[in-house]
Amino acid sequence: MTLAQERTLASRLRADFPILAQDVHGKPLVYLDNAATSQKPKAVLEALQHYYECDNSNVHRGVHTLSARATDAYEGARDKVAAFINAQYREEIIYTRNASEAINLVAYAWGLNTLQPGDEIILTVMEHHSNLIPWQLVAQKTGAVLKFVELDANQAFDLEHYKSLLSDKTKLVAVVHVSNTLGCLNPVNEITNLAHQYDAKVLLDACQSLPHMPVDVQDIDCDWLVGSGHKMCAPTGIGFLYGKRDLLRSMPPFLGGGEMIADVFLDHSTYADVPHKFEAGTPAIAEAIALGAAVDYLSGIGMETIHRYEQELTLYLFEKLNQIPEVTVYGPQPNADASNRAALVSFTTGAVHPHDLSTILDQSGIAIRAGHHCTQPLHRAINAQSTARASLYFYNTADEIDTFIQSLKEAIEFFSSIFG
Template sequence: MDVKAIKEQFPVLDQQINGNPLVYLDSAATSQKPLTVIQALEDYYKFDNSNVHRGVHTLGTRATDKYEGAREKVKHFINAESTSQVIFTRGTTTAINTVAYSYGRSNLTEGDEIVITHMEHHSNIIPWQQAAKATGATLKYIPLQSDGTISLDDVRATITDRTKIVAMMHVSNVLGTINPIKEVAAIAHQHGAVMLVDGAQGIPHLRVDVKDLDCDFYAFSGHKMCGPTGIGVLYGKKHLLEEMEPVEFGGEMIDFVHLYDSTWKELPWKFEGGTPIIAGAVGLGAAIDFLNEVGLENIEAHEERLAAYAMEKLHTMDGITIFGPEERAGLVTFNLDDVHPHDTATVLDADGIAVRAGHHCAQPLMRWLDVTATARASFYLYNTEEDIDRLVDGLNKTKEYFGDVF
């Protein structure tokens, strides 16, 4: 994988920040976009802009072909059985909320259980809190091991015959933990529960095969995988999606509308009310083409090397705490002793290094870690070992600066 050539396809990375070359280490928040994706968006708006599924004129046909062509690309990318299982949403959050509201509130009753983990993003906690409150179900948490992983023994001990839904992130956006989704899904199914996967941090970095994982739902966002913001996907097993009611009503998702009743279109369109996210889908399709050209296996191997290199370098530093397991996805979350993560990020930014600081939309996990916030450096296909060297130099500079202050 020629990382230098790949990086040249991301124009935003070719700039100076505070007089220093930009080192972008915040791809877990959002990835940067390659020229091919930017060009696809520009071409759509310049040449094909029209609504879809409605007009028979040429622009409408072109727009529809590109929109549905993107759905076909997603189907192949995740190895879904059919495009009817691929629903376009605004992102992972909307996808999870759709399942929690439509499936959850229709299938949960008092005394039923929803099982999640302490490491979940707020988007995979709050919808289930609300579903539990609305139905009388109980929210249960699989405990974490000391290194921020889960054990299958704990999974088996937590999931019971009362469990109806298990929801778990594929990859932790804080710890870098890669969860054993296939094994957890099998345990859930043994008890008659369905399995939803928050794939926001999984699908940009790992080869995802929803049939092999045997998950019932898989949710992800385009903007973390080189695509535009505002577009995401909900994959679901067909028989479950067919039983679910839409959560948004209006144009596009209807079959027939009468004065006092209406019927819905077939899958996937019954979940896509209103004018859909056409340009976003086109951009997501271009992002999938780009990732396929680079190769997910190459990206995964590259990130494994970067994560190992970063851990090796950071372990040589004094006065730093690293959170999460040794073997991890391509991110490292840490704190410098006696330095607030926001101060760390501010000093790094002065050197042109972009990292995330805060609770990372994971406040329950922060409490489990016994911290209020952390700093996080996350890597992607355009990062290099030199970027990590810059990070380590910046952290040493931060320590020196605050050592002098205090």
């Protein structure tokens, strides 16, 4: 499918996203902040509204009709997520508030109860703070040692350095699938295979891959994977943890309360089987149901279709950015088919601060990100205090990229006229 053909697809799908049909500062909105959060299609908004208008009730606890309907929709969404990532069992999907909570669940339920002084955790310098700080806390409490994979010459994952860090002391490798700053697609199959040769567990942060490409946990063979609903067309306040069933069963509860118990006595309790062992209290019912609707929506388009289109957009975006001398791009350049990276780019424009640049672009209706993108150590590694980031999704078009590039050039000229 060519970019022109796919452009028709994107134009058609834009009608599903009411928020995109608005003006900002008198200009049509060009939303290029999808790595931070995606927009929500009507099907997801309608799922939220339907639950509250028709089925609002607590799940699992009632035998009346509303509770039964709510429970069916809530658990049905779990089945959808399991199929979306090709989990072997539906019980391997744990609902969480977000990916950060999912990582903390593993850190506290597994890390604090497993790791010993001198055990090693391998991370990368490109990790989001959500996949760094929990392991710092665990290391401080257990005496485990953190090690970090550096960047290679192309500002991507250095596989040879990773190999040199692995040893019999390695107990966990926690790595991002796609960097939210560099855009690089990390070789997770090889990363996982090498880690398992040392009997180490692997946690995959898939927040930036799940919305954009097919992800198969059985093919990757990761032990855990975390996802964030709001980056994949679902609402905020819902994410999930995938974990291999036997591994989840071996982990103690993360939080205590209702729903996660089997029997409660005054002096002790027994716990429910997974997934409910890790879902204490009343969950985000509407948000989970809407996550299921988002999965249906993405699956209806086809993740391969989304990925191919975004690869074409990536090539086009880089072609245009590389023509602007003042722009410095971080992360690897796309290869011939952009199969080595995602549809996002972090960049700087000389002396112009990214926040100033973002503010000027906003006046043209263009929404990009500016800052350290929750990757402060990475920004130190690439010698940039902050960067601007444009991130695409399947509802973006080549025409929007043209608008962005033109406004970017005008902004650079504006600041050049001021500062010389």
